[in-house]
Amino acid sequence: MRFDLVDLRLILHVAETGSITHGAARSAMALASASERIRAMEESLGTTLFDRKRRGVGPTAAGLTVIQHARLVLQQIERLRGDLGQHARGLRGRVRLSSNTAATLEFLPAALAGFLQAHPTIDVDLTERPSGEIVRAIANGAADVGIVADAVDSAAELETFPFAEDRLVLVTPRRHALGRQRRIAFRETLACDFVGLAPGSALQDHLDDHAARTGSRLKLRLRLPGGFDAVCRMADKGIGIAVVSRTAALRCRKTMALRVVPLVDPWAHRRLRICVKSLSGLPVHARSLVEHLRRLESEDRKGPSSSR
Structure with missing residues (x-):
């Protein structure tokens, strides 16, 4: 051989x-x-x-x-x-990091920038996946570190640590009828036109699945690469409504004519967790990344002015 x-x-x-x-x-x-x-x-x-x-x-x-x-x-x-x-x-090292959509777009960029600046000999291979796939990838050794939603039951077989809280919300054009609601259930939005994330997005697959569970499907006028900001920009122009991370919605609302409506569905409130197969069994550079992410989470939880 x-x-x-x-x-x-x-x-x-x-x-x-x-x-x-x-x-x-x-x-x-x-x-x-x-x-x-x-x-x-x-x-x-x-x-x-x-x-x-x-x-x-x-x-x-x-x-x-x-x-x-x-x-x-x-x-x-x-x-x-x-x-x-x-x-x-x-001598270089590489960490295989898998993350769900919200963490990839909203929470990891700043965290990884700080880590990579502090560790110039370590590279990170970041892939976006649904939480269930991430758990399986960690369990079978296809990834070193994962960021998943805490609703994934099989994550209990892995070592997990708190990372961030993520809430999914509805964003609408300012004059849209649903924008006047104080809160809303996802199933009440499905008659409207949507703007969504690109095919293959873990969050978009998640939303498609929840729509299917109601016996319906999202009426997607457009799927966009580029993340939550691009989706919010289309909502601002009246192309459709969208479901995005609350942190992105509040940021975009500062410069766009948007309404932000909380979703009442239990799955819309998610606690994101770091997961590994065994912290002690990780390579040194992967363990350093986990410790960096845990330290940021601890600082955000204690600090009076959390960026998350």
């Missing part, structure tokens, strides 16, 4: 994205080169690693075995880098 760490990372990226094209992009590799590496590994092993499907690829039984061992090998490499990083200046 002849393959290296680049091959192992490629296999993981293809498995995580379900696509050789996307896996190659995440590996900063040309598609032809990635395909050739996978073909060479399969020839060396004498078996296929991925089933080629009409839409993407999925690991075979042999592929799952390689993926499991690849994660273990790369985790050990990261631990080695972290441990040596205490003795050798300039």
Whole structure:
């Protein structure tokens, strides 16, 4: 068997994205080169690693075995880098961080900026996922650190720590009929036109799911990349209403003609938590990130003027 760490990372990226094209992009590799590496590994092993499907690829039984061992090998490499990083200046480490939409857009940018400035030899690979997927990724070793909503039951199997509180609210144009409500249930909004986040957004999938549970679906006029600010800008122009994080809604209301209406649904109030498989088992650089995030949460909770 002849393959290296680049091959192992490629296999993981293809498995995580379900696509050789996307896996190659995440590996900063040309598609032809990635395909050739996978073909060479399969020839060396004498078996296929991925089933080629009409839409993407999925690991075979042999592929799952390689993926499991690849994660273990790369985790050990990261631990080695972290441990040596205490003795050798300039040796880099990488933390695989998965987060839900609200934390990715509202809470993590400032927190990660401070961490990366203080740790110039550590990189962070941030991916946005639904909370349930994040828990599974942490449990099977596909991510080091996760930020999830506390409603995810299986997070109890992991070590978790408080991070932030997030409330989802409705934003409407200032003269919209629903903007006059003091609070509202999500199901009461579904007859209206919506502006939503781009396909693949964890929060947008969450809202689509709750709409489906009522036997309805969101009437989306537009899906936007760019986050909550872009969505609020469309609401300001009267294109539709939207559900966003309260912190984003209050920020945007300062410069846009918006109404902010709290949602009464229990799932709209979420406590975000940091989750890891084992804090003591993390590489040094990943443990440093968790400690940084926990310290910020503690300071915000104690401070009289919390930015959150």
